[in-house]
Amino acid sequence: MTDALLLESMEITRVRHETRDTFTFDLDARPRGGFRFAPGQFNMLYAFGLGEVPISISGDPLKPAVLTHTIRAVGPTTRGLEALKKGDGVGVRGPFGTPWPVDEAQGKDVIVVAGGIGLAPLRPAIYSMLSRRQAFGKLCIAYGARTPADILYEKEIERWRGRIDVDLEVTVDRGDPDWRGHTGVVTKLLRRFELTPESTVALLCGPEVMMRFASRELEGLGVPSARIYVSMERNMKCGVGSCGHCQLGPSFVCKDGPVYPLTKAEPLMGIREL
């Protein structure tokens, strides 16, 4: 990163529609010599003429030639990004924020708990752990989506599920007659994994209320709160802790987060005015 406030135009090389409102962009990072980031970090993406939004990087950190983001189209800017196609340009600033503690998790069991589009910021951490799988204990992934049609990265999930060194469970809040998997909230899956709780690292990303419920469940299973990490979301604007839009108590989510240990995030999550 040369200048955190300097916008760089990158070309879209591929667009994939993941669900009815979520899509994934690949951007060509080769002209700039690759884009290096740590799992959990995000970029500010600019839809020219519309505005800028913070979007987590969802690609493989070991493939710096391609910069990948998965985006849910929910507002004018993300809908503007959705309308772009291969060959169009997107403004990029970043990477910003704190990463998942992947290195710290080495030698320990890891449980990844994702809800909805929360799987996107966790995917780089999963790639990173799979690339050196033997460095970790058990790798468990619990993923919850709203309905079967809202499940992200379906083919990839099937590949992960097929590995003998990954224990993966998917659940949906609302099943349909054709759905043969779990129905119910993602927190319900957690006690089904055979982990060594006292030496487990948990990585959580999803709606804040889901992370509150999931972290309580994990603590109840014996996972130390100091080893539970959550990714917070606030109204990020500048990305460098200057503008104050994403202030969360004494910290700025864009600079001090988005990944926080639960011991830091929980007291802030409990303050309703924040």
Next chain:
Amino acid sequence: MNPESLARSLAQHPFCKDLTQGQNEFLAGCAKNARYEAGEYLVREGSLAESLFLVRAGSVAIESHIPGKGAVKVDTLAPGDILGWSVLLPPFRWHLDARALEPTLVFALDANCLRGKVQADHGFGYAFTLRLLAAASERLTHARLQQLDVYKAELG
């Protein structure tokens, strides 16, 4: 399976794990093993609640039939889960359907026998009801989170 080995197997189920050996033997008098094939119903909505089920293997969908939509799944039970506090609560009728999603093994506890034992031995009845309450509380917590529909509300 003879009563002694049934009691030992029951004691391995998370629902019974903390019951005393005597309580598990007492409970085993109401229990039998049962197997359901994929697609087979354990219970149907409105029918008499004749058994409480402890899931040992497989998975069970809890469903409600909505006209025009068919069977809508509201929950899935896995090994360690229980099905059926309706057996202790009047009018002793099932509120939802339960269908095996794959070959499923359960302990089926006979409702009449269970009600009799809960009445006959209040110590056992208290321990048993406390476990039912814990299971119900957990199910309620999950249902409340499900009700919040958090993935719909999230911002992109």
